[in-house]
Amino acid sequence: MIATIARREIVARGRTRAYILTTVLVMVLAVGAVFLAVLFGDDGPREVTVGVVGELAPDVRAAVDAGSDADLVIGVRSGLSPGEVETLLDEQKLDVVVLDDRALLWSSNVDFQLASVLGGALRTEALLGGLEDAGLNRDGARQALAASTVTDELHDPPSDEDGVRAAVGAITAIASFIILQTYGSLVAMGVIEEKSSRVVEVLLSHVRPRQLLAGKVLGLGVLALVQATVLIAGLTAALSVTDTIDIPASVWQAIPVAVVWLILGFAFYAVMLGAAGSLVSRTEDAQQVILPVSLPLLLAYVFSVSTVTSPDTIVHRLLSYLPLTSPTVMPLRVAAGDVEAWEIGLSVLLLVVGIVVMTRFAARLYEFTLLATGSRITWRQALTLRFDQVEPEAVN
């Protein structure tokens, strides 16, 4: 019976132009996002231009030339007049100008890597000049200073993997949010539609309310999963074709995790939204009941943005355990790496418990309210399951 109801939902929604279009769109976006990332992701070294009024001292010039590396290419335009400098800065052809060997005039913002190279060279030159004035031999002074060079090393160097993790995490969060929000709302809208058209009266003379709710959630869940699969298939296919991005192992782990949480999260939210939908009987009132239920989802989504950069704070850990927020937060933490097995277990356990509790409550609420057409049922009545005061719609 539930399968029959689910099949109707799939056929009724799945054949609509809107569903087919969005599915194609999801595929195009997934593939497009990967190609865009490849196209713009690795845009080569930054090229900066240093303008000089007059000439740079030979040592400074040498240091600047030596300062170019894989990430930064430093060009120098020397022999400029103050007027030319002004014009070139206005035209944004210079990033920085060296004034009097002592001051740096930045175009619009300070490039710290360039500042370090340029500032260091100018400071060294000033120091050498001072030491020379004090009677030291310039070469000797240079050697003494060279010995004092401080090197920088990274214990945990940033890699391309971090970027990929962040991107995959963001895509997962956005996709989960959109899918949960869209299909959850469709469950609520479907319930309201059946109530407002009174189809529900005919249906309930054949099936029980919870079968109706289960079939609806199952049917729309299948449609949601199809789109999620299309998205994942599109992403992985595009990634394997481009072959330029190394996918860290944690990302591959995050995909099945995201799918599991999507299914469980959908069950949780859809059941809740279905029950919420039964509180009203006109489609105009839909948003009134959908919004309060989907608010936690929105909050979780907002929080998930920061999960990418700081996945292990207390708040993010907590959010990844709680049923209302774990569907979007936990997959992100997994994508970011370093999630203990017990955390995943706890999160799933709480979500499953949440689904069971919510299904029981929702089914009762749904049974009580489904046939109360007319005035809107208040949340207070809904939460206490007291409906004796609900008047039916005036009927002839």
Add this chain to the structure above:
Amino acid sequence: MGLSVQGLRKRFGDVVALDGCNLIVDRGQLIGFLGPNGAGKTTTMRAILGLLSVDSGTITWDGEPMGIEHRRRVGYLPQERGLYQRMTLRSHVTYIGRLAGLDPSEAQRRADHWIERVGLTERHNDRVQDLSVGNQQRVQLAVALIHEPELLVLDEPFAGLDPVAVASLSEILLAQVAAGRAVVFSSHQLDLVQDFCRQVTILVHGRTVASGQVDDLRDASPRRRVRIRWAGEAPDWVPSEALQGVNHDRNISRFEVAAGTDPTVTIAEAATQARIVAVTFEPPPLDSVFLDLVSA
């Protein structure tokens, strides 16, 4: 034996929806369930379908309390709407058949049968929303009949139908009754009820105030309607037995007398006024009986 509803009571907060509603529908019987707006007809029907719980009273089928198994053998047509607007009518009727427990091929076969029976075969691939109100009502009837129920509960099935549609719907219902099914329908189109339904139950303010043969209810009226056709212009005459004035219209006079009045006395008095061509002496029509009950 068949459907028996006894002493149904239901309150919604301060509103009393049902206050002693009784309704009996035997197999092979067609009952018109009448009452003014807000009398509780739809509430009663929802209670029969188990869509609503009542505060007290009993609903039985063949003497057994109406349970989920009995309700599977009930066909229900809710007032207006009651259909998915975007489904095609064939898939819609088939779907309800599936929910009623039919296997796919049987559901399909019966859907085709009933769509043909209600005269919509040519439109079976149209969406419900593209059908007129009358045709949607036919689809609803097919939905209600798909599982060949023993009891048919129809809420205002004739509302918004033209005379042709009313005739074809009545024909289908009478065929169901002839096949031994119990059929109850609500209506406030009393002229129509009187034409094709012999038995009615009348509900006022949630209480059953009358129940029985249409003819018996009319006979029970304390009034009789007299209509006299004269050979020429109606004479300026007030019958001594008339309850409230007389209505003269060219060569016809109409008035009412008490039910116990002897017709021959009235006719003899009339004959002294002018030459009579025809006389009718009848109980008032159902709508008049109905108005008496509602205003009582």
